[in-house]
Amino acid sequence: MTSLQSRNEADALELVRKCVSRELPSGVPVPGDEEDFVQTGVIDSMGWVGILSAIEETTGIRNFGNPWPDEQPQSVRSLAKIVCGSISQTAREKVGENIALPAGSTVEVELVGWGCALGSVRVEAASINRECGLTPGTIEERAGIQSVCRADSNEDEATLGQKASELALQVASLEPEEVDLVIATSATFLSFPSLSAVLHTRLLLRESCGTLDVGGACVGLLHGLATARSLLSSTRQGVALVVASEVHSRRLCSPRVPGEFRGLFGDGACAFVLRCSNDGTLQGPARLGDLVWGCSGTFASSLRVAMREDNELEVHFQGEALAGAALSQLTRILDDLERRSGKLRNDVDYFAVHEPNPRIVGLFAERANIPREKIPLVSRTFGNLGSATCGVSLCAALSKVEGGPTASARPLIFVAAVGPGLIWGGTYLH
Amino acid sequence: MLEVILSDITVMGQGYCVIGLERQSPDSYRSVRPMPPQAFAWREPFPYSRGDCVCFDPVPTVVSPPHLEDQQSRGLIKTARSLNETQLIECLRKAEVSPDLEHLFGCQVQRSTQGGKAVWVKPNEARRSICGCEYDNVHFRLYPEPAGFSLRTEVLLRSDERLNSVPVVDREWRRFAGRLVQRIQRREPLPLAQRFLNWSVRPKLLATPLKFARIGLPRPKADQRCWLMLDSLFPQPEDSWLDSL
Numbered sequence: 001m002t003s004l005q006s007r008n009e010a011d012a013l014e015l016v017r018k019c020v021s022r023e024l025p026s027g028v029p030v031p032g033d034e035e036d037f038v039q040t041g042v043i044d045s046m047g048w049v050g051i052l053s054a055i056e057e058t059t060g061i062r063n064f065g066n067p068w069p070d071e072q073p074q075s076v077r078s079l080a081k082i083v084c085g086s087i088s089q090t091a092r093e094k095v096g097e098n099i100a101l102p103a104g105s106t107v108e109v110e111l112v113g114w115g116c117a118l119g120s121v122r123v124e125a126a127s128i129n130r131e132c133g134l135t136p137g138t139i140e141e142r143a144g145i146q147s148v149c150r151a152d153s154n155e156d157e158a159t160l161g162q163k164a165s166e167l168a169l170q171v172a173s174l175e176p177e178e179v180d181l182v183i184a185t186s187a188t189f190l191s192f193p194s195l196s197a198v199l200h201t202r203l204l205l206r207e208s209c210g211t212l213d214v215g216g217a218c219v220g221l222l223h224g225l226a227t228a229r230s231l232l233s234s235t236r237q238g239v240a241l242v243v244a245s246e247v248h249s250r251r252l253c254s255p256r257v258p259g260e261f262r263g264l265f266g267d268g269a270c271a272f273v274l275r276c277s278n279d280g281t282l283q284g285p286a287r288l289g290d291l292v293w294g295c296s297g298t299f300a301s302s303l304r305v306a307m308r309e310d311n312e313l314e315v316h317f318q319g320e321a322l323a324g325a326a327l328s329q330l331t332r333i334l335d336d337l338e339r340r341s342g343k344l345r346n347d348v349d350y351f352a353v354h355e356p357n358p359r360i361v362g363l364f365a366e367r368a369n370i371p372r373e374k375i376p377l378v379s380r381t382f383g384n385l386g387s388a389t390c391g392v393s394l395c396a397a398l399s400k401v402e403g404g405p406t407a408s409a410r411p412l413i414f415v416a417a418v419g420p421g422l423i424w425g426g427t428y429l430h
Numbered sequence: 431m432l433e434v435i436l437s438d439i440t441v442m443g444q445g446y447c448v449i450g451l452e453r454q455s456p457d458s459y460r461s462v463r464p465m466p467p468q469a470f471a472w473r474e475p476f477p478y479s480r481g482d483c484v485c486f487d488p489v490p491t492v493v494s495p496p497h498l499e500d501q502q503s504r505g506l507i508k509t510a511r512s513l514n515e516t517q518l519i520e521c522l523r524k525a526e527v528s529p530d531l532e533h534l535f536g537c538q539v540q541r542s543t544q545g546g547k548a549v550w551v552k553p554n555e556a557r558r559s560i561c562g563c564e565y566d567n568v569h570f571r572l573y574p575e576p577a578g579f580s581l582r583t584e585v586l587l588r589s590d591e592r593l594n595s596v597p598v599v600d601r602e603w604r605r606f607a608g609r610l611v612q613r614i615q616r617r618e619p620l621p622l623a624q625r626f627l628n629w630s631v632r633p634k635l636l637a638t639p640l641k642f643a644r645i646g647l648p649r650p651k652a653d654q655r656c657w658l659m660l661d662s663l664f665p666q667p668e669d670s671w672l673d674s675l
Binding site for chain 1: 544545547548566567568571574576582584586590591592594595597617618619620625628629651652
């Protein structure tokens, strides 16, 4: 036995003793290492599961103790042996410590699951014009919107986010308990517990799975991806769920909100599962590339949304100025992504971009010199979904890949978004 | 003679603990736990199923909290009546129900790091030992044991509150999980069985309007804790669900 092995075994024994002691009534000593604590009645079935759970939480070993070795007593020694066996099998973490990456190793983050959910009520453009006090044809002709989807009375940011997340986990073939971190973004969810906490509860994620909410409005999804990427690369977390969910129809329904602004928006959510690979072997259908982001305050005044003291929403919206700034910035993001990825836009399979409205997307395609069919259009039929727009577009892009994206046929997709501020962000999947 | 509709049949050691619904009025039922003479659990042969209507002669019983529903009997007599699952759930919704965690047992639910983060109540604080609730989500987890496995669930109540690591004592779900594990001819059947439960069985549960659970409390042990148990999970499992394996 090497000194490293013996140290690991000693560490494992110590860890198991601590987990066992947690299940014992206070003052009861930890049984001897060889003693079968269930047979001797020191610990019952509740305590046994408690020990297994505690070891799983501490070491990160999934399905710990399965299968239980034949003839092995339920003892400290047996548990410690399994801890050592599992760790040498994965050969990536030491007992009770964070992942120690070898010097010079590269951490890659891949996208392994995706899903979206849209409000189930479809509202046609003619109805939008009527309810927003616009002259007939306005929303179709000026914005290019044919319909929007809205949440029904049973739907909200949490239900849509949950639905999208469950689809994403299904695509990733992951169980909720495998998620280490959930990051949520929403400009319309104004309650506590926060959206990430609500989703954590509804999805029945592991208690030790972290939750985090990020802002950014229409750029929120990219902020979420950037945060997840960073945390996955630098902590022991292995799997992150990033969710964007918006229900504009309940926030923008005030008559104080200009009709030409209110009419653009729909309700929807998207979710993505990211997984960290620190051994260089990526199995997933898409790698997450570098992220670019920034803020150019010059155009901050083109869209300002604030909650007044009387709880009324106040919106300052300069449509033409905002459209011009957004167009210009989206094109710049493409330039950045070309530099970061080393690929030209001609090589890109799809562009998943934020869509203030379909007309701006058309102008963007023209200005950026990219074929319109490479932009899966969301806003024409679903409306502007805020932070979920580019995510729903990305889901559509991934579903368009013939035979589905695989590790051997990864599509190249540029993702870009702009939001009030003017903040912006972009990334690429490759 | 007292007539009850059998609503819960749970595994208790080598036997079964049984709860029935006694009709109080057209719109209300109350839970009664008929017990065999001189024991808590019924032994095999126990030829009854949920929904069966049975009669029994109640005999004077000394009860201790939280098992105020206990009722000693001289034995069960089957009647000709039996309810299907939908009818049974309809009755359960008219019995003890709680919209949230606080009202399940009328006392504060405690949690600790023990028992796999399961939750418990103090026996003297609980006002009953069985209560129904609607649920919105459920996940299954199988933990290895030398003799097999332990089936636990995570349950999300309609109130957006969560019950962690609830042991499943529902006889039918335990049998179903056992058959599932047996069918998987692999060295490590539990992860696959768990996956099947969560990916194939769970959507069937969530898709029905019959999502209803009965949470029960076992007899307290020396630590004076009554851990919350999943006495019944509706809809009940069907053997045909295993055909897709």
